[in-house]
Amino acid sequence: MKKRWLAGILALMMGITSIGCGVGVISPGESEHQGTTNTGRIVVGFSQLGAESDWRSANSQSMRSAFTKEKGYEFIFEDGQQKQANQITAIRTFIQQEVDYIVLAPVTETGWDNVLQEAKDAGIPVIIVDRMVDVEDESLFTCWVGSNFELEGQKVAEWLNQYAKSQNIQPEDLHIVNIQGTIGASAQIGRTKGLADAAKKYGWDLMAEVSGDFTQAKGREAMEALLKQFDNINVVYCENDNSALGAIQAIEATGKKVGPNIAEGEIMIISFDGVNEEAIQLALEHKITCIAECNPLHGPRVEAIIELLEKGQKPDKFSYVDEMIYSANESVKTLTIDDKEYEVTIITEDILTERQY
Numbered sequence: 001m002k003k004r005w006l007a008g009i010l011a012l013m014m015g016i017t018s019i020g021c022g023v024g025v026i027s028p029g030e031s032e033h034q035g036t037t038n039t040g041r042i043v044v045g046f047s048q049l050g051a052e053s054d055w056r057s058a059n060s061q062s063m064r065s066a067f068t069k070e071k072g073y074e075f076i077f078e079d080g081q082q083k084q085a086n087q088i089t090a091i092r093t094f095i096q097q098e099v100d101y102i103v104l105a106p107v108t109e110t111g112w113d114n115v116l117q118e119a120k121d122a123g124i125p126v127i128i129v130d131r132m133v134d135v136e137d138e139s140l141f142t143c144w145v146g147s148n149f150e151l152e153g154q155k156v157a158e159w160l161n162q163y164a165k166s167q168n169i170q171p172e173d174l175h176i177v178n179i180q181g182t183i184g185a186s187a188q189i190g191r192t193k194g195l196a197d198a199a200k201k202y203g204w205d206l207m208a209e210v211s212g213d214f215t216q217a218k219g220r221e222a223m224e225a226l227l228k229q230f231d232n233i234n235v236v237y238c239e240n241d242n243s244a245l246g247a248i249q250a251i252e253a254t255g256k257k258v259g260p261n262i263a264e265g266e267i268m269i270i271s272f273d274g275v276n277e278e279a280i281q282l283a284l285e286h287k288i289t290c291i292a293e294c295n296p297l298h299g300p301r302v303e304a305i306i307e308l309l310e311k312g313q314k315p316d317k318f319s320y321v322d323e324m325i326y327s328a329n330e331s332v333k334t335l336t337i338d339d340k341e342y343e344v345t346i347i348t349e350d351i352l353t354e355r356q357y
C-alpha cells in the first residue's frame, strides 16, 4: 500500500495538532488515533455515528479491538456525535489522508451519495457497518454488514401476538405506544415497520409513535409525555434498551408497574439490543418482557471483509448477522416468520454471565 507512508505522515500531523499546533483540525467530533508512525500498516478510517447507547459503546469497542497495531492496522476513529455533517467531514478527511479503507456506521440512511462518490473517485473502498445507506448507485460502497432490523421488529411483534393469544387478550385491547429510535436510521425504520405492519395485520391499537433517539434521557421524556396524553397504555415498544430504561423510570415515577400482566394493569415493556446489562437484569425480573437481540460485535466481521479485499477477493454485498430473541416469560416457545422458525431464548442468570458483550 504505497499510500500508507503519506497517511502515516498525516496521522503524525494530526497527533501534533492534538497537542496544540493548531493546524489541520479535522472535525468537531472526537478523534482518536492509535498511532502516529506508519510502516506498512493497513490504514482504516472509521466514522462512528456517536455514543448514544450501550450497543454503540460495545460496537466501538469491538472495532477498536479488531483493528490493532499488533494485527498490522492503523486505526483512525472519528465520533460523529450524531451529526451527519460531522461524519461527512470525517470521510473527507479520510480521503485526504489517503487511508486504505473507510468504514462508515451512518447515523441515517440518506444524504451519502456525494461523499461516497468522492471516496469512490479516490479509489478508496467503503465498508458500511450497522445501519444502511440509501444511495442511488450501490457501487458507491463495497459492502455492508449489520442486522436485519425489520426482522427484529417482526420477531418481537410476533412474540406479542402469540403472548396475547396465550393470555386471551383481544387484539383491540393492546394499547401500544412506540418509542422510536433516531428518525431515518435503518434500525428505526425497520423496527417501526415491524410493529406497524403487525398492528395493521392483527388489529392492535397502535396509539403513538414518537422518537426517543435511542437514549435513556429522551426515552424517559417521551414516555412522560405519552403517559400524560394516554391513560390506557399497556404495551411500550422501545426501539432500544436505553430508551426502555428511560421509559421504565417514567412509568415507575407515576406509581404504575411494569410487567407482563396486562390484565392486572401492568405495562408491558418490549425492547431491542440485549447489550445493556441492566436491561438483561430487568428482563430476568420480568420488567422488560421481551428483547430482540441486536449484535454489536462487528469488528471481527469488518476485519474479515478487509482480509478478503486484501487478497483481491470479493465479499458479499450484504451480510446479515443471526440474532436471538430473549424473554424470561415462557408462554411463547417458538415464532414463525415467513415460514422460518425462531426459538425464544429463555433468559436465565446463565445468559447474563454467558453473554459476550
Ligand code: GYE
Pocket (backbone or CB within 6 Å): 052, 053, 054, 055, 056, 130, 131, 147, 185, 187, 214, 239, 240, 241, 242, 272, 273, 294
Ligand atoms: O439498536 C441502538 C443504537 O443502529 C443497531 O443504534 C443500531 C442501534 C441500536 O443506538 O441501541
